[in-house]
Each structure stands twice: as C-alpha cells, then as structure tokens.
Amino acid sequence: MKKRRLCGYLQLTLAFLFCIACNKDNGNYQYNEVNRLTVSDQYGNQIDNNTYSLPYGIDFALAPVVKGSIDSVDESNLGFYWIFNSDTVSREKVFRIKTSDLGFDQKSYRLLIVDHKTTLFYSCSFSISVKLMETGSLILTTNEQKETNLFVLSSYFPFYLPFPAFGGIKLGDNPIDLSLSFINTSDFRKSYEKIFVSTEQGRFPIIELDFDTFSPQYSYPAIGSVISGEALLPTFSSLYNAATILGYQINGTVLINGKCHTIVNHRVSGDVYRSDPIDYNFGKDAVTISKKFGGYVLAGFDQKNQRIRVFANEDGVGLYTTNFDYLIPAQLTQGHQFVAATDIVDPALSLNQNWRWQFLTRRASTIYLFDLFQESTNFKEIKQVASKSVPEITDAVSFRYNTGYWYFAKGRTIYRFADNGLDITTYLTLPNDGSGAICTWNFYTDIASNLKNIGIATYNPDSTAPLKGSYYIYNTDNKQFDRQDRNVIDKAVDLELCL
Numbered sequence: 001m002k003k004r005r006l007c008g009y010l011q012l013t014l015a016f017l018f019c020i021a022c023n024k025d026n027g028n029y030q031y032n033e034v035n036r037l038t039v040s041d042q043y044g045n046q047i048d049n050n051t052y053s054l055p056y057g058i059d060f061a062l063a064p065v066v067k068g069s070i071d072s073v074d075e076s077n078l079g080f081y082w083i084f085n086s087d088t089v090s091r092e093k094v095f096r097i098k099t100s101d102l103g104f105d106q107k108s109y110r111l112l113i114v115d116h117k118t119t120l121f122y123s124c125s126f127s128i129s130v131k132l133m134e135t136g137s138l139i140l141t142t143n144e145q146k147e148t149n150l151f152v153l154s155s156y157f158p159f160y161l162p163f164p165a166f167g168g169i170k171l172g173d174n175p176i177d178l179s180l181s182f183i184n185t186s187d188f189r190k191s192y193e194k195i196f197v198s199t200e201q202g203r204f205p206i207i208e209l210d211f212d213t214f215s216p217q218y219s220y221p222a223i224g225s226v227i228s229g230e231a232l233l234p235t236f237s238s239l240y241n242a243a244t245i246l247g248y249q250i251n252g253t254v255l256i257n258g259k260c261h262t263i264v265n266h267r268v269s270g271d272v273y274r275s276d277p278i279d280y281n282f283g284k285d286a287v288t289i290s291k292k293f294g295g296y297v298l299a300g301f302d303q304k305n306q307r308i309r310v311f312a313n314e315d316g317v318g319l320y321t322t323n324f325d326y327l328i329p330a331q332l333t334q335g336h337q338f339v340a341a342t343d344i345v346d347p348a349l350s351l352n353q354n355w356r357w358q359f360l361t362r363r364a365s366t367i368y369l370f371d372l373f374q375e376s377t378n379f380k381e382i383k384q385v386a387s388k389s390v391p392e393i394t395d396a397v398s399f400r401y402n403t404g405y406w407y408f409a410k411g412r413t414i415y416r417f418a419d420n421g422l423d424i425t426t427y428l429t430l431p432n433d434g435s436g437a438i439c440t441w442n443f444y445t446d447i448a449s450n451l452k453n454i455g456i457a458t459y460n461p462d463s464t465a466p467l468k469g470s471y472y473i474y475n476t477d478n479k480q481f482d483r484q485d486r487n488v489i490d491k492a493v494d495l496e497l498c499l
Contacts, residue, residue, distance in 0.1 A: 172202015228270030436460030
C-alpha cells in the first residue's frame with residue numbers, strides 16, 4: 001500500500017514538471033544587478049595590488065573608502081578585517097601601523113570587507129615596503145667592547161639610528177670596512193644597490209645588504225666560506241659590484257693573515273699566490289685592487305720582504321702565476337712602511353699606457369711617492385716621484401685619492417697634496433668644539449668624480465657623554481658645514497655618503 005502511494009506522488013511530480021517545461025516561453029525575464037563594493041584608499045588610489053613604499057620611522061594609516069556600484073553603502077553594516085600571515089591583526093576601519101615595527105622586508109597584507117546585512121564581501125591584497133633611506137650617511141662604528149653598529153642618518157628622519165644586526169644577523173666585532181655598490185642612472189645620479197659590511201670577527205664577518213630594504217642578501221660565515229679550510233678572519237676587504245669574467249661573478253678581495261683571497265661566486269678562495277718564491281705578506285691592509293683590470297692584476301706592499309709587489313694571472317679569477325719583481329728594485333723600499341696606495345686611470349698618458357698604481361711609503365718621517373706604470377695587464381716600470389719629510393703624515397688617518405690629489409686627516413684637519421709631489425696644504429679644519437680628533441672621513445663625488453660633500457667623524461675618549469663620537473658634513477660648494485652633530489655616534493671606523 002505504501003509502495004503504491006509513493007509511486008503516485010512521483011507520477012504527479014513528474015507531470016507537474018512536464019507541464020512547466022511545455023509552457024510557452026514569453027521572454028519575461030527580470031534581472032536584478034548586484035550592488036557590488038568598490039574600495040579605494042583615502043587618496044583615491046586602488047588598494048588592490050598596490051605597494052605602499054614608506055620611509056622608516058613614520059606612523060602609517062590606510063583608510064579605505066567604500067562605495068557601492070549602484071546604491072550607497074551603510075558602513076555600520078560593514079566589518080573590516082586586516083590580515084597578515086593568516087592572522088587578523090586589526091578589525092578597525094582604519095589600519096594603523098608604525099613603520100619602525102615592520103623591519104625592511106616587503107610585507108604582504110589582505111583586506112577583507114564584509115557587509116553583514118547583505119553578506120556581500122570585498123577582498124584585496126596590498127604590500128608595505130619600508131625604506132630606511134634614500135639619501136644620507138652610513139657610519140660604521142665600534143664601541144669600547146669592539147662591538148659593531150651601523151649608524152644610519154637618513155633624510156627621512158632627523159636622528160641617528162644604530163643597527164647592530166639586520167634580518168636577525170648580528171654584525172661581527174672589530175669592524176674594518178663599509179662599501180657601497182651603485183650604477184649610474186640616465187639622469188646622472190647614483191642608484192645604490194648593495195651595502196657591504198666587513199668585520200674581523202663574528203659568526204658572519206662579511207654581510208651583503210640590499211640598499212632599499214637593508215635585508216641581508218648574502219652573509220659569509222666565518223667557518224666554511226674559505227675553500228682552503230681556514231677561518232674567514234679578514235683584516236682588509238674590498239667588495240664591489242659583481243663583475244663577470246669568463247662566467248664567474250667577482251665579488252671582491254680580502255686579506256687573511258697577510259694573504260690575498262679572491263671572492264668568486266660568493267666563495268672565498270685560498271691564497272691566490274701560494275707559490276710565491278719569497279712568501280709575501282701584505283700585513284693587515286697593504287694591498288690595492290685594480291678598478292680597471294679587476295682580478296687580473298693586484299699590487300701591494302710586502303711587509304715581510306719590505307718591497308712593492310705586482311702579481312698577475314691569466315683569467316682574472318684563478319691563481320696568480322706571475323710577479324714583476326725583476327722590474328721593481330728591492331732596495332727602493334728597504335726599511336719602509338706602507339702608508340697608502342691606489343690605481344689611477346690617467347688621461348694624460350697614451351691610450352696603451354693610461355693606467356698606473358701610486359704608492360705612498362714612509363721611512364721615519366720621510367714620505368716617498370712611487371708611480372708604477374702598466375700597459376694593459378703587463379707591468380712596465382716603477383718611478384720614484386718624490387720624497388720629503390712630512391711631519392703631518394705621522395699618525396694620519398684615512399688616506400683617500402680623488403682626481404689628482406691625495407687627502408688625509410690628522411687632529412681636526414684634513415690636508416691634501418698633488419699626486420706629482422709632496423707639498424702639503426690645509427684643505428679644511430673643524431671648529432674647535434672639543435669633540436676630539438678625526439677618526440675617519442670620506443667624500444662624496446658625483447659620477448664625473450667632482451667633489452661635492454665630505455663626511456667627517458671625530459672621537460673624544462675623554463667625553464662623559466654616552467656616545468663619544470661626533471659627525472660633520474662639509475659642503476664643498478658653499479664652504480660651510482651642513483651638519484655639526486656632537487656626541488651622536490660611537491667611534492667611527494668607516495663611512496659613506498649617499499646623495
């Protein structure tokens with residue numbers, strides 16, 4: 001009986017559906033357009049897929065403006081959910097955050113807006129990228145415990161920010177070098193790419209940072225970086241834009257225990273001239289790297305044998321197999337100490353001989369100036385340019401070369417002399433404000449090598465202030481100091497201006 005009743009229900013239902021299907025289609029359709037949410041930020045820009053590039057240190061607010069595609073929207077019905085890494089970090093309409101809490105990696109967020117009355121919702125994604133600096137100064141410092149800080153003075157904020165670590169990687173102890181890499185842009189400006197920080201000790205003695213985000217791009221561990229097995233304990237480093245030679249990326253050169261090691265494809269080589277018949281030793285920093293010929297040649301002052309050495313190899317990345325000792329008389333520099341060296345592209349020389357090294361050495365109070373000439377990668381000759389008693393150079397710091405002149409600092413004065421003689425002149429003297437002697441300095445040059453600004457760091461060990469270092473910026477155009485900031489940093493070891 002029950003079975004018969006169920007079959008009857010099914011027959012009626014099928015008949016009803018058949019009648020509906022057979023009714024004539026009169027074309028009477030009615031469409032209701034959905035009132036969709038549209039969202040922009042308070043400046044009228046689309047939030048979705050937008051990246052907000054912000055200077056470090058500001059309070060950032062993102063206020064969505066919600067509209068309907070047809071009708072107005074009652075915001076009292078809306079719920080706002082700001083999501084980061086699957087966590088809802090805010091339910092306020094306006095999203096607020098301090099950029100100093102974000103770090104420098106780009107962070108991705110999602111905004112979900114729900115209309116609780118209609119159940120309509122809107123979802124979009126956006127990013128926040130915090131930039132520590134665009135222009136300013138980077139100052140590598142050490143404190144009394146030999147700990148390293150990178151102080152950042154940015155055009156974005158009026159104070160000095162110390163950073164002992166980046167991306168969870170602590171800077172090592174006993175800092176030795178700060179370097180920048182950049183490219184020249186079409187509007188004749190420098191576009192900075194990387195920051196290199198080198199220390200003598202630490203878990204990661206060399207760290208490569210991205211200039212925009214200050215996030216570590218590559219860090220060299222003390223154990224395991226050097227392919228010959230010794231620890232990476234550099235006393236000198238020269239790091240630069242990666243140059244490509246025969247498919248290899250040349251990242252720089254370091255000295256370890258007086259021996260020269262090349263960094264290739266982010267690996268540190270063994271001693272690059274291990275077959276030297278007289279067992280060279282460049283000490284802590286007595287080497288200079290060719291800006292023109294990269295790893296094909298290098299020159300240094302061999303402190304063990306008290307002589308200038310020039311080495312060469314055939315491929316720019318491998319072992320050095322040639323020296324030019326037979327062209328450099330050993331007696332020229334017996335009893336000398338290394339002062340400074342550089343390589344110079346000299347437009348006054350012929351096209352085939354347009355490059356030279358220049359070395360400064362000292363014996364007692366006498367300073368010697370030597371030129372070493374090259375033709376391509378072949379060393380040609382050495383000439384003594386001048387020698388003179390120069391008391392100002394004793395205990396001088398930070399020898400730097402630019403367009404025909406050597407500069408150095410002693411006390412509170414920066415001196416200079418031409419590269420064809422040793423006549424010392426005063427370039428500038430700091431105000432007598434009791435901030436101590438100059439411990440390091442550097443200049444900023446434009447892409448045409450024109451001197452523009454000079455950054456100068458001093459240190460007063462007898463100061464009672466928590467920070468005993470001071471910083472000055474000298475404007476070479478108007479001959480005035482743009483900054484004179486006392487007791488704002490630790491003792492500076494190296495610095496770079498980014499303008």
